[in-house]
Amino acid sequence: MIISTSDSARTERAILAWSLAGLAAFAVLPWRALDYGLFDALPSELWDAVGWRVADWLPWLPTVVLAVLAVRPWRAAAPALAYRIDAALGGAAILALLAGAKIWGVPLGLAAAIQITALGAIAALAAARLGYVQGDGFMTGSILLIAGLIAAFILFPLSTILIRVVVDFKTGEFTPFRFFEIVMSPGFGRALWNSLVLAIAVAVSTTILGLVFALYATRATARFRGLIRIFSILPIITPPFVVGLALILIFGRSGTINDGLLALFGSGGLLVPEGGSGWFQRSGYIYGFWGIFLAQTLAFTPVSYLVLHGLFGTISPSLEEASLTMRASDWQTLRHVTFPLLRPGIANAFLLSVIESLADFGNPLILGGDYDVLSTEIYFSIVGARLDYARAGALGLTLLAVSLAIFVIQNRWIGRKSYVTVTGKGGGGHLMPLPSWMQNSCGVVVYAWIAFTAVLYGSIFMGGLVANWGADYTPTFTHHAELWAAGLNYGGWPSYLNTLKLALIAAPLTAVLGILIAYVTTRKRFVGRGLVDFGAMLSFAIPGTVMGVSYILAFNVPPIQLTGTALILVVSFIFRNMPVGIRTGVSALSQIDKSLEEASLTQRAGSLRTIISVVLPLLRPAIISASVYSFIRAMTAFSAVIFLVTAQTNVATTYILARVERGNYGVAVAYGSVLILTMLIVSMLIDHFVGRSRVQRRVALAGGNA
């Protein structure tokens, strides 16, 4: 019985330590949230917010429970009973505290967070002693933490949207039919229809282009593969609407094409008879469906390319060789062997593009004109004078339902049908080259694309270096000077540095949380895994605008009051980009034999030790690349943060948008080009250190854009 006793002693010591930590937090740290956030508060404000100085009994509730847990009057009882009491008390105190804070409107602060953590840790330790998760205290604690975070930052915010739709905010009346009223209201059906049409059109074009690219990159001459790679990575590191801006520079009302046509065919144009009125007038044709379509095709093709490219790599050349030895021609082999094998991947790329297009907000916002889609409708329901949260909520729920449905289809249906992955290693052999007509036509598409992208990005970089694109092409540094030369507190610096700081804080947290979720959901069996799985899946499907709306609704009132702080931005980065970490983690873990961890456990290492000594070293590349891509996505985040920023916490994308809205395209693209360069440098550095193919694979896994 020696081990068992020392085990209990260890658990009891840990419970004591956590109780004391919770009590200490009560004694010295601010228990209530501070109005301006922790770092901007005065010392006296901090002091007044400390638990025992707050004129409220709520802080005493968890404190008394923690004090009782420190003493454990039931310690002499049978262990099974004693641990049940610990777990129940810890859990009940958390729920009571949250309910109390909600009912009496007390915003919870740092000390309260520590106390909740302590109560949760105690409950987890006790639950582990009762046999939960194979008696593993650390794992139980992690699972509880993950479940708590998912509940607080995904499920709870979404539930507030739902409540806002079915309960009238002012009168508190229950309005069950409100959702249907909003759905039937003018404009709603059109936005839904527009979104779907756009998403399907974009998905068709990106899938075809992605396929062409992937075919060309894997089977044609190797000469331009590096170039293809760069061009396919570019849109991933580009802020979501900067491509849209470039399209405006080229195709907009005063864009290059309009100017050119005007110069040729407009009034007094070169090709117009002297004195004629000309056949061409300035046109805003780029605004609307075709503009968004073009911008999204540019933005999402790389994702579809990377998905398909990854798949091509897994097809064993021996399958094609087998077909060729049966006297099939190259074309017959492609048609009857290669494409059928690719079919699930093609469907996968298609559905991913649909989800991306539905969620995209930046491009429709800039280029949409009067082509409204769900994501922009959500935004316009809230900004300005309307402030119609019910409508925004109903739109958001609809958008979420559609993305979630497609995501479920993609996951379940494609996940099962993917036979490519089971064929395993290829075992040598050569991939068949394309029939020459195919190779040529693919080449034309690929180089046309590259040329077009080059023009677009050229216009982004040039646009920031000329006086006034479309009117005055004098080279100048005024835009950059305005942004970067006015000191760190002016121009672009505050938002740039703020974005950099928040993204750097969020990135490692995102990677760690995502990989931890991947770890517990793929490696552990426990009661409540369904909830974690479901929350993780929601995080994959939730569009940024929906998240933004849900966060303002959820976090501008106690118990978790975060509106206006930088913390809410960090939180939104983390939960928005969590899928990156989860995907990377799942794929990296699938490469690591589970018995390595089990071997460590049977070597008397606890699970924390196992993770540190065995799992982390093997996962290091995955953690690095997940961090990098979380960083990039946080730097370019837009659709959720636009709802959450304030003048103090402005980020790069919202700053650029503000300049666009004021018509300062020169400044906007100047900023955009600096942002692109920043991320290009970061990703190339990482590419260099972590290794090429790996980063590329991770990008494919990371998918999407903000």
Place this chain on the structure above:
Amino acid sequence: MIATAASVGIRLQGVTKVFDTNTVIDNIDLTIRSGSLTTLLGPSGCGKTTILRLIAGLETATSGQIWIGDQDVTALSASHRDVAMVFQSYALFPHMTVGENVGYGLKVQNVPRAERDERVAKALADVGLAGFGPRYIDQMSGGQQQRVAVARALILQPKVMLFDEPLSNLDTKLRRSMREDIRELQQKTGITSVYVTHDQSEALAVSDEVVVMDAGRIAQIGTPEDLYRRPGSAFVATFMGEANILDATVERQGATLVVGIGGARLELADARPGLPEGEAQVAVRPESIRLVAEGRVQGPAGTVKACAYVGAATEYEIECAGAGVFAIVPAGQPVFGPGSRVTLAIDPVGVAVFAETGRPAA
């Protein structure tokens, strides 16, 4: 090398394991003697690995209790059970050297560096790998990796050692010598060991006791000889070596059992209580069947369908009363070609009557 500390037994009481809705281990009671090497033997998928993982604490039992010595470990995590395991895939850490792999458990226990190095060197020497410490795992052959895994398991002097098909990744020749080495180490240390295999000859060679499993239940427990000579069911008879399952009549006559097979009357010295009488099925080992020309002796008659010369013996397939019978006849006996009519002369030593009926092993 390692003091034979008071070794302890293992006890499973009413252990059941259900994955989703699939009952993989069905209410098993099993006692493993302290200091013994017990094998779990059974066809693939019958739950052997699952039992091992339940003992190790890598799976939680759906119901029932597991005892190691006098301690109920059912709710204890793997790292607190004092159990070491040699995995089928070896599970050696690829980012550590051989020495670091073997010393991992010591490092976890905060054993000082000097003592650790010393014990690692000794453990490696014990498995015949002295001097291999600084190498990385991918620089070792399969057999060497196997030895590293054994050294890593032994170094903590655990109460219980678990082996999950440790030889399945080795070639036949290496398998033979490795199993002897494992047996020897186990005897020397006296650590209670459970050894999983689906290979009956391996089980017979290394074990003190064999537990034959069938679809999540225990089919029979016994010494290797017991199981071979006195299988309790058709399943065990066919799984432990080859056996013909034939219809027979059984009659108890004092201390002997008289078995009638197709006119032959065989007297078996085995007359344990509980064996059936009347119509029954019996197992007949192929090497206990001799062939004689038809009519020379009393016994079941048949026709040779095929015969194959395999060096030390001739193998026959005989059609006998509508059933196929397999016989192995040592070289030097008369040979019968296909189509010959023969009578089977059966040596009672190779005949077993079952206490229970059951399907033969697939």
